[in-house]
Amino acid sequence: MIMTALLYPLATEKALNMIDRNNMISYVVDYRSGKSEIKKEFEETFAVNVKKVNTSMNIRNTKKAFITLQPQFKASEVARKLKLV
DSSP states (O other): SSSSSSEEEOSSHHHHHHHHHHHHHEEETTTTOOOHHHHHHHHHHHTTTTEEEEEEEESSSOOOEEEEETTTSSSHHHHTTTTOO
């Protein structure tokens, strides 16, 4: 079992725009982790409910997770905890 699925948050301009527009946080995750592991760890770490997780693999063997939160939770509050905004 993987120790931690979440590695670090993405702080690109596109990722920061998705926080307000789509209530979504972008994270670089361990390439071996699955969507359910990412969702579980994110919910436990930030005490929020996740609506869905989309993942994308890069040619450099890095994996990005796009984590959409339930409407009652704000991605901007999580971004503040992560010091992204």
